[in-house]
Amino acid sequence: MVTIYDIAKKANVSAMTVSRVINKSEKISEETRKKVEAVIKELNYIPNNSARNLITKKTKILSLMITDIANPFFTSVARGAEDKAMQMGYQLLLCNSDEDFEKESKYMDMLISTGSDGVLIAPANDHSKKNMKKLTKHGIPFVLIDRSIPNLECDQVLSDNETTTRRLIEHLIKQGHQKIAIINGPLVVSTARERHQAYLDTLKIHGISVEDHLMKESHFRDSDVTNSIQELLNLPEDERPTAIFATNNFIGMNTMKTLHKHNIKVPEEMAVVSYDGIPNYTEEEPVLTVAEQPAYNFGYIGIQLLIERIEGTAPEKVRKIVLPAEIHLRASSLYQP
Amino acid sequence: MVTIYDIAKKANVSAMTVSRVINKSEKISEETRKKVEAVIKELNYIPNNSARNLITKKTKILSLMITDIANPFFTSVARGAEDKAMQMGYQLLLCNSDEDFEKESKYMDMLISTGSDGVLIAPANDHSKKNMKKLTKHGIPFVLIDRSIPNLECDQVLSDNETTTRRLIEHLIKQGHQKIAIINGPLVVSTARERHQAYLDTLKIHGISVEDHLMKESHFRDSDVTNSIQELLNLPEDERPTAIFATNNFIGMNTMKTLHKHNIKVPEEMAVVSYDGIPNYTEEEPVLTVAEQPAYNFGYIGIQLLIERIEGTAPEKVRKIVLPAEIHLRASSLYQP
DNA sequence: CTGTTAGCGCATTCAG
DNA sequence: CTGAATGCGCTAACAG
Numbered sequence: 001m002v003t004i005y006d007i008a009k010k011a012n013v014s015a016m017t018v019s020r021v022i023n024k025s026e027k028i029s030e031e032t033r034k035k036v037e038a039v040i041k042e043l044n045y046i047p048n049n050s051a052r053n054l055i056t057k058k059t060k061i062l063s064l065m066i067t068d069i070a071n072p073f074f075t076s077v078a079r080g081a082e083d084k085a086m087q088m089g090y091q092l093l094l095c096n097s098d099e100d101f102e103k104e105s106k107y108m109d110m111l112i113s114t115g116s117d118g119v120l121i122a123p124a125n126d127h128s129k130k131n132m133k134k135l136t137k138h139g140i141p142f143v144l145i146d147r148s149i150p151n152l153e154c155d156q157v158l159s160d161n162e163t164t165t166r167r168l169i170e171h172l173i174k175q176g177h178q179k180i181a182i183i184n185g186p187l188v189v190s191t192a193r194e195r196h197q198a199y200l201d202t203l204k205i206h207g208i209s210v211e212d213h214l215m216k217e218s219h220f221r222d223s224d225v226t227n228s229i230q231e232l233l234n235l236p237e238d239e240r241p242t243a244i245f246a247t248n249n250f251i252g253m254n255t256m257k258t259l260h261k262h263n264i265k266v267p268e269e270m271a272v273v274s275y276d277g278i279p280n281y282t283e284e285e286p287v288l289t290v291a292e293q294p295a296y297n298f299g300y301i302g303i304q305l306l307i308e309r310i311e312g313t314a315p316e317k318v319r320k321i322v323l324p325a326e327i328h329l330r331a332s333s334l335y336q337p
Numbered sequence: 338m339v340t341i342y343d344i345a346k347k348a349n350v351s352a353m354t355v356s357r358v359i360n361k362s363e364k365i366s367e368e369t370r371k372k373v374e375a376v377i378k379e380l381n382y383i384p385n386n387s388a389r390n391l392i393t394k395k396t397k398i399l400s401l402m403i404t405d406i407a408n409p410f411f412t413s414v415a416r417g418a419e420d421k422a423m424q425m426g427y428q429l430l431l432c433n434s435d436e437d438f439e440k441e442s443k444y445m446d447m448l449i450s451t452g453s454d455g456v457l458i459a460p461a462n463d464h465s466k467k468n469m470k471k472l473t474k475h476g477i478p479f480v481l482i483d484r485s486i487p488n489l490e491c492d493q494v495l496s497d498n499e500t501t502t503r504r505l506i507e508h509l510i511k512q513g514h515q516k517i518a519i520i521n522g523p524l525v526v527s528t529a530r531e532r533h534q535a536y537l538d539t540l541k542i543h544g545i546s547v548e549d550h551l552m553k554e555s556h557f558r559d560s561d562v563t564n565s566i567q568e569l570l571n572l573p574e575d576e577r578p579t580a581i582f583a584t585n586n587f588i589g590m591n592t593m594k595t596l597h598k599h600n601i602k603v604p605e606e607m608a609v610v611s612y613d614g615i616p617n618y619t620e621e622e623p624v625l626t627v628a629e630q631p632a633y634n635f636g637y638i639g640i641q642l643l644i645e646r647i648e649g650t651a652p653e654k655v656r657k658i659v660l661p662a663e664i665h666l667r668a669s670s671l672y673q674p
Numbered sequence: 675c676t677g678t679t680a681g682c683g684c685a686t687t688c689a690g
Numbered sequence: 691c692t693g694a695a696t697g698c699g700c701t702a703a704c705a706g
Binding site for chain 4 (some may be wrong): 013015016017020028029
């Protein structure tokens, strides 16, 4: 392995001078800088970060913890995060918690051990607070994205779940729907809770009674919603919903698939609206009405806040950034006379 | 920061003993082990990997370099790689070269600097050989996936491009097609070259003349193929192809979209076959005939080979694993009388 | 089974 | 502008 000493010897300078050249110190004469750089190139020298980190306590590595790498929403988040991180001279370590607190904890120890300068995280659920506390104890800044955690003051980039949900539900109401079902993720996740609450509030505002049997709790991962749908379809005619609100892309997509299997016509027999965009890999126009969140920006802005926190350019006060979603009205919820 | 010395002092042992406990050395009395572990837990001690790496030259970090994080093919590769890496106690650093040799080189220096134990890489193109040589010079093992590099002896996990392409083209020939176009990626990438060659060979075997104007070179990223398609459609009636072979998922998908825009009926006016699966996010049955590669296994097996190489359990001789693709015949290439 | 000594490669002091 | 000494946190090699 080539070290600064090898460079120093060959360039007839001290190791310290080489170190200064590497770190782009200003206080180096043009002449010696060029001489050293030539030797560095000649010997293919690449600095050893482990040695560096040991002293500086900095790694120039940021970590991104997401809950599902198979979800296009998080793929976009990752792209945004990666773009900003690279632009700012940081590397990105990608971790996938699979919506699992235990797996998240395990990764967290690894991150601390390896030395991340900061962590951008979509927490698995409310229990993740424990992991956040651990980061704080180790002096590692973090920024929450997509999901908040109760009673945890920190920088975060979130979606405006209240407004977006209300707009989706009111759209359904305007289309004449009174019995609107919700298929949600686990309520131990903040986004599920907020969308649940906004669903309830909107119904109440419009004088629509809330029915327990229209509220289903499923998962945010790409798992089947057959049971939930089946239960909704099994309801007596006068209780059966005429519309379904799916709280993420996989639930929405699987709802459409399942309804199709049951030969239920959308939107005539059942209207569907969903959270999150779904990439269109076909030549057909998309059908599903969705509230598309700015996933890329979750990553991009999240990393920006994180770096500002790390480099001390952020204000003392924590920042909570709330981004709007964009609603695309499509056939799945538009009444066709 | 808590160090082994803090633990040692509080547990009334030497730092070395603490180190042994952390590293699960056998030669420790049950009693002292328990005592030390208790203090570690009490003080929330997590070892500093930078210090460790400096001595051991091991980081327990593997890197995965892919060329396009937005491509579902590589997302699957990443999942497979992540699963295996985690299972074996390694972390995965994900890098995205964007099909760009320069970006790949930049990441490569970072990887070497941070200290990856090994690299699993889908090289951007043949020029990447230079980057591979650099890894070798720094003693970092690597495994190629998806794409090989001419005259580079190393472990690799590839797809059987020759057989798969032949089967796709022969399927088209059986359907009665004689004028078959190919829209390919850049020929500086091995997979593009191999598919190109197999396309030529298959046509020749079946006595079909090869026409230059039916061979288009595009990109593997999600960019438009409008020009290529336009040129094909502009050909005089008797030279115009009746089928298109797309050499990856994005090309296939964009070919379908573009044909749709031109109101060209598939497969009646133009049959289409494509490489790579495309996730189906709709309730409709997929239409496109594809050769689906075992992407997950590229990652999974690739990491396996890599770890065997790192830990010295691999045979001296390099291994070349060739995985078959699975052909799904669908409407886009099936003649409907 | 446990402890001592030394040093991994580099940047932070502090001197010149 | 340059250099010498020191130690970051940990483990390899040896000694007891």
